Amino acid sequence: MVKAVVLGAAGGIGQPLSLLLKANPLITELGLFDIVNTPGVAADLSHISTPAKVVGYLPPDDGLKKVLTNADVVVIPAGVPRKPGELIVMVTRRDDLFKINAGIVRDLATGIATAAPKAFILVISNPVNSTVPIVAEVLKKHGVFDPKRLFGVTTLDVVRASTFVAEILGDLSLSKSVAVPVVGGHSGVTIVPLLSQSSHPLPANLTTDQYEALVKRIQFGGDEVVKAKDGAGSATLSMAYAGAEFAAKLIRAIGGEKGVSAPTFVNLSADPSGGEALKKELGQDLDYFSTVVELGPEGVAKINTLGSLTDAETALVKAAIPELATNIQTGVSFIASPKL
């Protein structure tokens, strides 16, 4: 029996993500929460002939508490998306996206801390590099933080890397099997594809310019969609696919399946020895990093180090660290001083 909950379920990501979760036969109950429209979305999905019982909740009458009660997995795509020209790459400034989403995520995390403190939490809301620390700080304040159960969803970067590499190999049918570890964080230069570790090697005759263009496309894939949508938001359908893929992996792992792993943005104390080894490798005392994580019944089972990198990849990791450190601190400080 698995109860999955989507917070922000009526949105551009929320609806297709809820559809894909409804299609997952391992999910027996699906709770949908948003500030609007969830009764309609739930009624619609409830007619699909798969096991999950679907119920939609709104904020009145303790809707958040009700949806979270007995939740095993909580996925959070609530918040505002980017429009052209805005960057999810934030430095110390609090742009509108951060200010709005930080408050939304803080309030939802408060609900989780009280109604579902043992749930596995999958954060999609941007900027992930900051919203994940926000959730952690809220859970810490309530004395219920378990770093093994908190994940920043960076799967869209992994999905993009697989697709773009398959395109370069000239065979999109490979994209499901191409596996590229994408590490670091989820914004601009903090997104670091380790293409030398791709399951399917890049063509030997790929030029440096082509390699650099591929790295850039993976790092700034979100911009491609924001531009194409021309004011109508950012990636929703590919994100729903990616979020459902990550949730499905986690549900399989917590159900006892062995050998399940994925890159994800985690607090490095989730596996102290793996986390320390990774920090040593990075030469930096970061509290969070996205890396390949082995998943198990408790959530994070093992944090993997990056392994052997090319000089170009080492430079990308080095370039990611300062921005990542700032983003993490921005999230932590938001809870320490919420009025800023």
Ligand SMILES: NC(=O)c1ccc[n+]([C@@H]2O[C@H](COP(=O)([O-])OP(=O)(O)OC[C@H]3O[C@@H](n4cnc5c(N)ncnc54)[C@H](O)[C@@H]3O)[C@@H](O)[C@H]2O)c1
């Ligand atoms: N992690 C990633 O790779 C990734 C990819 C794409 C988008 N995103 C982010 O996901 C978020 C959602 O994007 P979207 O395109 O679905 O936006 P959207 O505006 O279409 O949907 C957001 C939904 O959140 C709801 N919401 C707002 N406040 C809420 C609250 N307090 N409680 C519950 N629900 C609330 C809204 O009503 C809306 O239905 C954005 O922050 C976006 O940047 C992340």
Ligand SMILES: O=C(O)C[C@H](O)C(=O)O
């Ligand atoms: O780019 C965005 O703002 C949305 C998302 O993070 C993405 O990678 O597509």
